[in-house]
Amino acid sequence: MFRRRLLxxxxxxxxxHAVAADAPPAGDYAWPNLTDFLKQLIAKVGAPVxxxxxxxxxxxxxxxxxxDQQRRDLVDSYEYEKGVMSEPIPVKxxxxxxxxxxDHHVIELTTIDFQRLPGMVATAKAKLGLPDARVFRIELxxxxxxxxxxxxxxxxxxxxxxxxxxxxxxxxSLDGKVxxxxxx
Amino acid sequence: MPTRIEVALVAALVVACTExxxxxxxxxxHPLDDPAAVKAAFAARIGKPVHVMQFGFGEHYSDAxxxxxxxxxxxxxxxxxxxxxxKEGTPQKSGxxxxxxxxxxxxxxxxxAARVLGEARAIAAGNGxxxxxNVQLGADVFCNDxxxxxYLTSETNSDAxxxxxxxxxxxxxxxxxxxxxxxxxxDMKSLAAGTAKAPPAAPKNExxxxxxxxxxxxxxxxxxxDLARVEAKVGAPLxxxxxRVDKEQLSMDVFSxxxxxRVATYLxxxxxxxxxxREDDTIPFDCNKPFSASDVPIAQLPAMIAGAPxxxxxxxxxWVKDVSIYRSGLCGAPHVYIQVEDDRGYGNxxxxxxxxxxxxxxx
Numbered sequence: 001m002f003r004r005r006l007l008x009x010x011x012x013x014x015x016x017h018a019v020a021a022d023a024p025p026a027g028d029y030a031w032p033n034l035t036d037f038l039k040q041l042i043a044k045v046g047a048p049v050x051x052x053x054x055x056x057x058x059x060x061x062x063x064x065x066x067x068d069q070q071r072r073d074l075v076d077s078y079e080y081e082k083g084v085m086s087e088p089i090p091v092k093x094x095x096x097x098x099x100x101x102x103d104h105h106v107i108e109l110t111t112i113d114f115q116r117l118p119g120m121v122a123t124a125k126a127k128l129g130l131p132d133a134r135v136f137r138i139e140l141x142x143x144x145x146x147x148x149x150x151x152x153x154x155x156x157x158x159x160x161x162x163x164x165x166x167x168x169x170x171x172x173s174l175d176g177k178v179x180x181x182x183x184x
Numbered sequence: 185m186p187t188r189i190e191v192a193l194v195a196a197l198v199v200a201c202t203e204x205x206x207x208x209x210x211x212x213x214h215p216l217d218d219p220a221a222v223k224a225a226f227a228a229r230i231g232k233p234v235h236v237m238q239f240g241f242g243e244h245y246s247d248a249x250x251x252x253x254x255x256x257x258x259x260x261x262x263x264x265x266x267x268x269x270x271k272e273g274t275p276q277k278s279g280x281x282x283x284x285x286x287x288x289x290x291x292x293x294x295x296x297a298a299r300v301l302g303e304a305r306a307i308a309a310g311n312g313x314x315x316x317x318n319v320q321l322g323a324d325v326f327c328n329d330x331x332x333x334x335y336l337t338s339e340t341n342s343d344a345x346x347x348x349x350x351x352x353x354x355x356x357x358x359x360x361x362x363x364x365x366x367x368x369x370x371d372m373k374s375l376a377a378g379t380a381k382a383p384p385a386a387p388k389n390e391x392x393x394x395x396x397x398x399x400x401x402x403x404x405x406x407x408x409x410d411l412a413r414v415e416a417k418v419g420a421p422l423x424x425x426x427x428r429v430d431k432e433q434l435s436m437d438v439f440s441x442x443x444x445x446r447v448a449t450y451l452x453x454x455x456x457x458x459x460x461x462r463e464d465d466t467i468p469f470d471c472n473k474p475f476s477a478s479d480v481p482i483a484q485l486p487a488m489i490a491g492a493p494x495x496x497x498x499x500x501x502x503w504v505k506d507v508s509i510y511r512s513g514l515c516g517a518p519h520v521y522i523q524v525e526d527d528r529g530y531g532n533x534x535x536x537x538x539x540x541x542x543x544x545x546x547x
Contacts, residue, residue, distance in 0.1 A: 073498075074528060090527040090528055091528070092527060092528055092529055093528065093529045094529070094530070094547070095529070095530075095547050096498075096528065096529045096530075096531075096546040096547060162277075164274075164275035164277075165257070165258060165259070165275045165276070165277060165278055166257070166277065166278050166279070167277060167279055184277075184278055184279030
């Protein structure tokens with residue numbers, strides 16, 4: 001078990017290092033140091049990490065919701081800001097999800113290819129015809145409305161960008177395929 | 185001692201600044217007296233063919249939202265303060281311009297705007313409204329009736345509002361005023377004659393609050409004594425529609441003893457002050473069958489509340505958020521509904537009119 005955990009952590013750190021190396025210049029988006037964040041997170045909760053929702057804001061602050069592997073009906077939020085990871089914050093739902101609903105909703109961290117993010121941001125700007133747009137939020141969540149199946153029952157990256165004149169958003173599948181684009 | 189290069193740089197800077205200032209159009213000092221100069225200043229500042237989506241016109245401030253004719257998803261806002269240089273326009277989010285009704289800038293008639301603002305002020309003075317600051321060119325919230333608009337409000341009645349709309353050329357005025365929850369047409373001739381006065385504020389005849397008795401309350405520990413105090417204030421047995429309880433406040437919707445189609449809401453705060461908060465008509469087809477305190481297990485309420493979290497296994501560490509008592513289902517017997525909360529979510533516990541547990545489950 002310990003060996004498996006160690007291998008997982010090693011693979012993750014390696015992958016995240018690659019992301020950091022590929023990240024665009026800081027002026028384009030304040031990319032958070034996901035390598036450091038996930039290293040801290042794994043050291044705290046261990047593997048496997050099952051992601052309920054991931055959000056990165058305009059300033060590169062991260063809010064990651066993960067399933068508690070000891071109590072699988074519970075979800076905790078970990079915030080990462082300026083290199084510091086928060087203690088777990090209980091996520092409060094308006095309607096308690098069942099274990100089955102949370103199990104279905106979560107995304108295995110190992111299936112998330114963070115290296116695709118910079119490319120997805122570039123694709124989003126091109127797709128929307130907004131080359132000078134700035135990222136103001138990046139989200140990852142399964143499109144199943146918290147356990148209720150919808151037509152998009154897959155994990156969806158959503159890249160939100162804006163300019164002084166327009167707001168836009170592009171949705172991607174985990175493998176970087178464009179699912180939807182919308183600008184106003 | 186500055187070098188020749190430094191002197192040349194300072195001179196170039198002065199020239200550049202002077203040119204920049206000279207290039208900025210200056211707004212006229214008295215816009216209402218010279219609307220043509222206002223339009224010329226906007227035209228100079230905008231400097232390209234545009235359509236006007238919105239225009240606010242007054243003597244202290246004017247602004248415009250325009251659409252670039254050459255790029256129709258580009259909207260900019262320009263502002264004007266009398267006597268001041270006009271700044272460059274600020275880009276507007278395309279999505280923030282909901283209504284696409286517009287007129288060509290060449291057709292913008294600010295002389296008409298100045299005239300209708302004068303008419304609006306005369307109507308305000310003659311009918312007891314406040315003087316409007318400006319008139320606005322644009323459509324209504326439903327993207328209809330594109331024209332100049334004046335909104336008149338009353339000093340003495342915050343519920344009174346009169347809207348007058350003219351065409352973009354300042355013709356065909358029509359007026360309407362807020363009445364109840366909708367609009368009612370008002371005759372322009374009556375307004376011009378000063379015989380369509382702003383309605384006076386409705387007299388407030390709510391009774392004075394009953395002062396608290398100095399005792400600090402937690403209503404989750406019992407409400408019987410305070411129900412009796414409210415009954416004494418009302419002067420008749422209470423016929424309830426709804427009772428709500430939390431630690432800090434007890435509130436109850438009570439049918440009026442003299443008119444069963446009216447419901448009054450009384451609030452009791454944690455110091456015991458009783459206040460009539462509001463009175464409303466009953467809602468047709470809603471359950472309007474009163475219940476009395478004796479129809480529900482009021483005496484058992486503290487025990488029900490204290491025991492509610494433990495009845496929902498994952499929420500044993502939770503706390504009670506609030507309690508409601510009202511008729512269950514389709515106007516059935518009154519039940520007690522206790523909402524439980526913890527760090528993760530909410531749960532509900534329900535008791536029937538005899539105090540028997542009906543359900544206890546997470547939400």
